[in-house]
Amino acid sequence: MELRHLRYFVAVAEELHFTRAARRLHIGQPPLSQQIQALEAELGVALFRRHQRKVELTAAGQQLLPRARQILADSASAVNAVRRAAEGEIGELRIGFTSSLPLTPILHHSLQQYRQSFPDVKLTLRELFTAAQFDALENRQLDLGFVRFNGPAPGTLIRVAELHRDRLLAVVPHRHPLAAAAGIYLNRLAGENLIGYPRDSGAGLRDVIRQLARQNGLELNVVQEAGEAITQIGLAAAGVGIAILPSPLECVQLPAVRYVPLLDDDAYLAIGLATRHDEDSPLVANFLASVRD
The missing domain is CATH 3.40.190.290 (D-Maltodextrin-Binding Protein; domain 2)
Structure with missing residues (x-):
């Protein structure tokens, strides 16, 4: 599971709209859909229910969302700590x-x-x-x-x-x-x-x-x-x-x-x-x- 997959998932989960999420991520909507499908295939579960005019999180998606946010936050914190250590700030x-x-x-x-x-x-x-x-x-x-x-x-x-x-x-x-x-x-x-x-x-x-x-x-x-x-x-x-x-x-x-x-x-x-x-x-x-x- 890659960090970019989690970033894509969080964007879609927060927007509940693939087109808006793609715009937020500055990528095309088809590639975004493909990456979400790849994440679902890796996990072996559906993360979203896709309707004609609406996207909803499944129970599995609801469980993943707070954990994905925490993983991304921890990743950003680690990068910041490493950079600050290299600059002698911590x-x-x-x-x-x-x-x-x-x-x-x-x-x-x-x-x-x-x-x-x-x-x-x-x-x-x-x-x-x-x-x-x-x-x-x-x-x-x-x-x-x-x-x-x-x-x-x-x-x-x-x-x-x-x-x-x-x-x-x-x-x-x-x-x-x-x-x-x-x-x-x-x-x-x-x-x-x-x-x-x-x-x-x-x-x-x-x-x-x-x-x-x-x-x-x-x-x-x-x-x-x-x-x-x-x-x-x-x-x-x-x-x-x-x-x-x-x-x-x-x-x-x-x-x-x-x-x-x-x-x-x-x-x-x-x-x-x-x-x-x-x-x-x-x-x-x-x-x-x-x-x-």
């Missing part, structure tokens, strides 16, 4: 982000812009450290990720487009001698007790700080590790040591800490948008275009 987009990204305008502006343009796309958001986002992208568990990463993309499967750079700040206990400084260079932190991310955290900031220290010939003294930036700020407030965090964290205002910018040229943490090199999803393409806009 589907699911899986996005990763690091913990400090919600404190920046980049993430919420990007999401708001995209939601306005593509309201029917489901956004699945996951908070992950940068290294975990790279792994998830390679394993196709994420479609794109807002990462904290300075330098070239890791390996050949991932590419990172830099969006913004945030200055690094020393989070200093308010009674510390450095708390009153307008800015300092990293070498001023030599010998200070520092708070940092654990080795296995996957935080891109840890690698940036280590690289900065190597460039300056410094051996930093990390006395306390914490996997969350908020925890590091709280520990700095308690006098445990000095943390180094990107500038968006300055919005966390505690009376017992001061935020002092690092003045070194490379003392920044970039925000990048990571995708796979072989990515061909229209969902991703639309999101990237939205971010560029």
